[in-house]
Amino acid sequence: MTTFLLVIIYLAFISLGLPDSLLGVAWPVMKSDYGAPLETAGFLFMTIAGGTIISSLASGKILKRFGTGQVTFVSVLMTAGALLGFNFAPSVLWLFLFAIPLGLGAGAIDAGLNDYVATHYKAHHMSWLHCFWGVGATFGPIIMAQFISGQNTWRNGYFTIAAIQFTLAIILFFTLPLWNRVVKNNNTTSNEEIVDSDEIIRDGEVKPLQIKGVKLALASFLFYCGVEATVGLWGSSYLVNVREIPVAVAAQWVSFYYAGITIGRFLTGFVTFKYSNRSLIRTGQLLALTGAIFLFLPLPSVFSLVGFIMIGLGLAPIFPCMLHETPTRFGKKHSQTIMGYQMAVAYTGSTFLPPLLGFMASYTTIGIFPICIILIIAAMLLSSEKLNVLLTKRALLKRENANTTVI
Template structure:
């Protein structure tokens, strides 16, 4: 079994010396999760507001994809040029700008660039936060708890959106809340980083003249296989979260308030899985736990698809989220053992950004498929994504050096 807690350049300082940094990181990832989780509930209201069909409204996901894609191939270079602290501030600033512009409800053709800015900011911020947490000692457990806060945010997001609609608020109000929370987060981040930066030079290291770190990272097969695994993983996770509400209310004709609660149960399952399976992953090994979870994910999707009842939907969505829980943090945590330390930031940045791209690309494809075939196609499509996840997880295992094989 790979040890996921080897020393990295920044691990000479203990997590306790980064308590405030970690707290802010957890708050910001909670905000990102709330944004992702709420959009599935917002989507029908956005479609009605702009009088669009599923295919056209899914352009929102396409423009988010463009933002994530830009971040995936520029994040490492940006960090190298301006440093991790300024990159984090830039990502948070773009998130606030994108959310604030979206809250203005511009014409749809102007909304799309706003979504691109929001996606770019989220991808930059997500990559930077993951890199920071992964650089600390005991990063495996920290990453699971870190991503559990994403799940908490994604669980609260649908509840917040449903509550606002119950109070007869418009869909754009949620983006006002995200912008306000982002302002609080970036203010705290700025105050803390003024006193104690998150990185420090390490004695005996000299990275100058060693070539472009992103190019070097992209030469490693393990980076590509891990990135493609996370592309399909995040695509499956967010596609199910974003479209299950529409599927349950429009295809299954469920009660809008009850179905919003079921979707929040899916995100709650994601959080519970990350907390409950964090230490089990260390005991049984990453390869075994992830394959078991992929089996549980596929089985839960079949339950929701084949048995059209609210109870089965509630159970299936919770189990689906629970099964997905440990996959992202486990993949990020093993990278410190599979790539050189100087390439870790660029590798994780690329993984996180390409994974975030899946959060926009596959929901966009789902919208087009739903327009063509109907919303019933949601679950078969996500099952296909789960099969592709299995393929790339096995490729990742086989491409690692023999001494570092994922057990």
């Protein structure tokens, strides 16, 4: 029963990933149909992500009242309806209207399922959970590309994804009784291997945001989600307008970026048994930075594809590993609150950084895309490494204090 519900949760995370990559790959065609400027996609993305921020911040109270199963079902139903609305939208104004429930539904699914898996399943399932988000994010552009290249229409792509979402909603509806049963029967927690650092943070001394390193961790989440969303949203436009790649081919290349994230997270689930989260985060950031440099250099177009794949593979372990590190970094007492802050800041990054690039590109050129990606990844790496230095010093101080006490 527990395993069967885990399969359902994975399917729900596929549904979370399916819409995330659609707007970016379809926009080169959509903007021509609507006669909209390039930066409109950024504002649509901001609207979706804004809804996601609101629902993730409110998810704690909603989940406690209605339960994860019901919230997930309703959220998938909302996203399905919103995607169907995109299919029929007669103007850009209607796209903005349907972007609201799309974002609200996505935030509730993300927060609810992350918390549920962290509480009731072992640690490596976190990487695999986000791997299945990548499955959805990978197949979204593939499906859209088929309709753009075969029928020269993006609307049928949205209709197909909406139909898949409605199917998942039906499955979730009929499996609602399973959620409470697993809560009663499964006491497994993902925090089995957490090192308790609460002794460093005395009760009542500091608030979560005042703990040393929290702001650096928040910055890492901001830049991570910012770069992940920016590559997904503007990658296709960069390939079409700068590298002169056909729209359908560009959509397929972006799908390889999401495939890199998906495959990378699947492998990360196994690698976490041998390597630390810190090592995986650092390696991923360096690999993503190398891929971004490939996009920047004046190399043959095929190296752009290689760059996208490298960025995807590099980003793969960063987000789930940073989530899993939270209690170890800051202690179990404050981890739940800090986790909420991290998710909100992460969505803030995906809300504002992609539109910012679109705004700058509208006044310059989309050719600034690889430069911006390099700068964002570098900022993420810098924040992460500063946090590592701080945590290392704290660990050494703790060890010295322990030795002094023994003596």
